[in-house]
Amino acid sequence: MHSFNVADYATRFAGRSSNIKRPREITCFSYDENHVLRHDESSLRYYYTPALHGDLSGGYDSFIKHDDSVDEHLDSLLESLIELEKKTGKRSTEDVDFVTWRGMITKIMTVPFMEDAFEMNAVFHEGSIYLEENNLYKQSTRGFQDERGARMSYWGYKFESLSTLSRPWAEASREEIENRSREIVNNKAQYCSIVKTGFGNCGLIIGGEVDAIWDCRPMNPENPINYVELKTSRQISTPNQNHNFEKKLQRFWAQSFLLGVPKIVIGFRDDHGILTSIDIRETQSIPANIKKEHLAQGLGPPPWNGNVAINFTTAFLEWLKSTLADTKGVWRIRYQQRGKQIEVFQVQESGYAGVLTDQFLAWRTE
Numbered sequence: 001m002h003s004f005n006v007a008d009y010a011t012r013f014a015g016r017s018s019n020i021k022r023p024r025e026i027t028c029f030s031y032d033e034n035h036v037l038r039h040d041e042s043s044l045r046y047y048y049t050p051a052l053h054g055d056l057s058g059g060y061d062s063f064i065k066h067d068d069s070v071d072e073h074l075d076s077l078l079e080s081l082i083e084l085e086k087k088t089g090k091r092s093t094e095d096v097d098f099v100t101w102r103g104m105i106t107k108i109m110t111v112p113f114m115e116d117a118f119e120m121n122a123v124f125h126e127g128s129i130y131l132e133e134n135n136l137y138k139q140s141t142r143g144f145q146d147e148r149g150a151r152m153s154y155w156g157y158k159f160e161s162l163s164t165l166s167r168p169w170a171e172a173s174r175e176e177i178e179n180r181s182r183e184i185v186n187n188k189a190q191y192c193s194i195v196k197t198g199f200g201n202c203g204l205i206i207g208g209e210v211d212a213i214w215d216c217r218p219m220n221p222e223n224p225i226n227y228v229e230l231k232t233s234r235q236i237s238t239p240n241q242n243h244n245f246e247k248k249l250q251r252f253w254a255q256s257f258l259l260g261v262p263k264i265v266i267g268f269r270d271d272h273g274i275l276t277s278i279d280i281r282e283t284q285s286i287p288a289n290i291k292k293e294h295l296a297q298g299l300g301p302p303p304w305n306g307n308v309a310i311n312f313t314t315a316f317l318e319w320l321k322s323t324l325a326d327t328k329g330v331w332r333i334r335y336q337q338r339g340k341q342i343e344v345f346q347v348q349e350s351g352y353a354g355v356l357t358d359q360f361l362a363w364r365t366e
């Protein structure tokens, strides 16, 4: 068993943030309304300001909900890499140490200040570590969702459909804009961006869902893409609610930072799911703005620090890279709530336990 010490993170990982690379998109894919994979941007949505005072519960009974208990491993990410490699004739994982979904790195980034438990599976294959969520653990720790919980989760998807169009605004009809509140909400459809990025000496390929684009892709493919992350949150009326919101902002920030999504549109709602206001934040200014607000209002230190999160992630990934280099079999990465360490131990001496698909392994030996 190997372990990475998490204690005293605030002092150990303080200071200027380590060397990070701006994420650059290498490819993208979509799931259509039946959750069938398509190697295109057909499910990309276009942001368009939602009407205020809308009811986020509207259409709840006709929600078409994706069954997220099925373990999808890294399957669609790997299939996208194969597709990309066929097009470019080059290996996509050259100089890449980790291949994973954005959610895994978000979990790691938020260890210092959120302390949510997790379990992941990792395999080393031809120079890269493939990292996925341990689905059995995820299912076993998932609490029972009551009617209100299910409704609140629907609010998030409804907000996405109220705030987006299926085509750019200039091509959309007035009807499409006005009919958004009557659209059937279906979370089987998704658009995912796959980026290359880096933390310290680690190169990463990360895939993650992107909710929308502000306008269109830049003419120059070197420029950042104006993606938008959409979030809902309860409107803030007490200091305690503000504190909770600031903590949640850490996850919003980490998620968007990892894919290089520059804007987060937050839809504030009341307890009945009525949209009351919209707030647009620049992802990269979030950590500094929280610090500034705390200083200006004499609120004491903010609940989290972006540099510590980045430095912690860099240190952990560099450690994991050297720990798993040239190993065989399947490894478990485990963090227990309020744990003092992240544990890494082998669970299978050989094989890939579904982390890598047969299709991917066959492609690589071709």
Ligand code: A3P
Pocket (backbone or CB within 6 Å): 152, 153, 154, 155, 156, 157, 159, 209, 211, 230, 231, 232, 233
């Ligand atoms: P909100 O984040 O606005 O609550 P994402 O923001 O990551 O794109 O996710 C879109 C929506 O999916 C969320 O909207 C929320 O409604 C739902 N969702 C995401 N993760 C969830 C979880 N762990 N449990 C319940 N709902 C979740």
Ligand code: MG
Pocket (backbone or CB within 6 Å): 209, 210, 211
């Ligand atoms: Mg989303």
Ligand code: MG
Pocket (backbone or CB within 6 Å): 211, 229, 230, 231
């Ligand atoms: Mg969202």
